[in-house]
Amino acid sequence: MNRVSIAGATGYTGIELLRLLVRHPSVRIVSLTAESHVGRNIAEVAPSLAGYLDHTLVPLDASIGQDCDILFLALPHTASMAHVPELLQGGCRIVDLSADYRLHDSQVYGEWYKTEHQNPELLKESVYGLPELHRSSIGSARLVANPGCYPTGVILAAAPLIQTGWGDADSIVADCKSGVSGAGRKLSQTTQFCEANEGVSAYGLAEHRHAPEIEQEISRLAARDITITFSPHLMPMTRGLLSTVYVNLKQEIDRDRLHEHYEAFYEKEPFVRVLPPGRFANTHFVAGSNFCDIGVQVDTRNRRAIITSAIDNLMKGASSQAVQNMNLMLGLEETVGLDTPPVFP
Ligand SMILES: NC(=O)c1ccc[n+]([C@@H]2O[C@H](COP(=O)([O-])OP(=O)(O)OC[C@H]3O[C@@H](n4cnc5c(N)ncnc54)[C@H](OP(=O)(O)O)[C@@H]3O)[C@@H](O)[C@H]2O)c1
Incomplete structure (x- = not known):
């Protein structure tokens, strides 16, 4: 079983990731972090997940990167970049749902996000996680920037x-x-x-x-x-x-x-x-x-x-695309855990 954790598990994309991952046959969920909801049970903050998970929400710190294979960052932009280098040092691979590693040019990042990038060297390494265009690079990436x-x-x-x-x-x-x-x-x-x-x-x-x-x-x-x-x-x-x-x-x-x-x-x-x-x-x-x-x-x-x-902005626009990237990174069938039909009406 591959161990996965989510930083920012209580937001909309974090909860959507969990909805997919609790049914994914090849992963086990390890740690879930939050900011204002630290100490509460995930099912209290996301009642849709009651009965599927019983994790207490923990603060984001470097140790999270040591006990998982894949870490999803579902944090506001500019919050991810402060943590990514030390998380990677812990040995995990990261799928970042924020915008922090999508732009390869730190100057362009600075212009549009009104702040200097804290680790521009990683912008050269990160892979833009749109499988239809970058499939072969995603498989071996340590840091995948999930597209907007x-x-x-x-x-x-x-x-x-x-x-x-x-x-x-x-x-x-x-x-x-x-x-x-x-x-x-x-x-x-x-x-x-x-x-x-x-x-x-x-x-x-x-x-x-x-x-x-x-x-x-x-x-x-x-x-x-x-x-x-x-x-x-x-x-x-x-x-x-x-x-x-x-x-x-x-x-x-x-x-x-x-x-x-x-x-x-x-x-x-x-x-x-x-x-x-x-x-x-x-x-x-x-x-x-x-x-x-x-x-x-x-x-x-x-x-x-x-x-x-x-x-669906929360799915192919965020969380299910992140799972598609995770599947590629782990060498799994790309569609595992994602082959559910849309909800209609
Ligand atoms: N929503 C979308 O459709 C969508 C689509 C594509 C990409 N994205 C990107 O995905 C990321 C997450 O979006 P979202 O819609 O899920 O956001 P959200 O609903 O606002 O959730 C943000 C999450 O991050 C936590 N958090 C907030 N500030 C933090 C900080 N300074 N340090 C650590 N954790 C912090 C929150 O914890 P608490 O709840 O405990 O405060 C919550 O779990 C964003 O970068 C967004 O741009 C979103």
């Missing part, structure tokens, strides 16, 4: 067009809608019921921190520096993330040809479902699963591809 929810949806939608050069990477516009759980369990004004319910709002336009992460991966695929337009919106739903990505085509391609291309690109991917021509992505049909559904269209009047992708 928006980047997962947008990169998977755009990659087949950018890698082939069919799409003009400079023209990418990503219009995205997220459920409120994307902001985490901590309290904030914008995520209160009365503020989020029955309204839709744009936020972070031209300055959301997921933009440089999307640009890093799209630039790698395009083999040059790319900037994109990324517009996130908050939707009055608990979970789900829909991305509509617009990309100008460099040549005439019709919808059916584009669809064939996407099907071929993701043919071997267990968790990407390319929808039949004429169907578009819907968050309802991926909820609670590790799937990313992708629907393609071409507006032939202006030669623009319109790609829709739907994920």
Whole structure:
């Protein structure tokens, strides 16, 4: 049995990790950490897990890294980086769900996160944990940076067009809608019921921190520096993330040809479902699963591809993708513990 621990087990992504890991056949859960809930039982803080776990929540310290094989960090960004070097020294391997090790350039991190990176040398070592693009490096990685929810949806939608050069990477516009759980369990004004319910709002336009992460991966695929337009919106739903990505085509391609291309690109991917021509992505049909559904269209009047992708922000956008990465790191079948169908209705 592989020993796993979670730092930040009481947040939304931590609880979602636990929901998956308690049924995973190849792991045993060792330690669960919290910040404000230290000393309480996990089932008190996450009543959905009552009967599955009986762990007392402990503070995060270096010893956690010594008694597990895989440690998930489900902490707020900037909280992870202070701990990672000493945790790695303990001998564990880490999947970090925060943004602290996703950007390979410490200067870009500093610009967007308004703080100096404390261990920039590890940014060179960390592997961006999007299995569809980095599978071979994830398997042997010591530190995997689990992608952000928006980047997962947008990169998977755009990659087949950018890698082939069919799409003009400079023209990418990503219009995205997220459920409120994307902001985490901590309290904030914008995520209160009365503020989020029955309204839709744009936020972070031209300055959301997921933009440089999307640009890093799209630039790698395009083999040059790319900037994109990324517009996130908050939707009055608990979970789900829909991305509509617009990309100008460099040549005439019709919808059916584009669809064939996407099907071929993701043919071997267990968790990407390319929808039949004429169907578009819907968050309802991926909820609670590790799937990313992708629907393609071409507006032939202006030669623009319109790609829709739907994920569950807490699953393929965070925790189930982290388990997919863990499976790769442990040399297990990639789908173990993740092959449950979505919850609908
Ligand atoms: N929510 C999403 O859809 C999503 C998607 C992708 C990535 N992420 C990323 O995943 C990470 C976790 O997100 P979340 O939504 O699960 O957050 P969350 O619900 O706010 O949970 C944060 C967790 O970290 C603990 N914590 C808070 N401050 C800490 C500190 N200074 N030191 C140690 N532990 C601390 C909290 O413990 P207490 O409860 O005891 O205070 C809680 O367990 C974030 O970096 C987020 O950006 C989230």
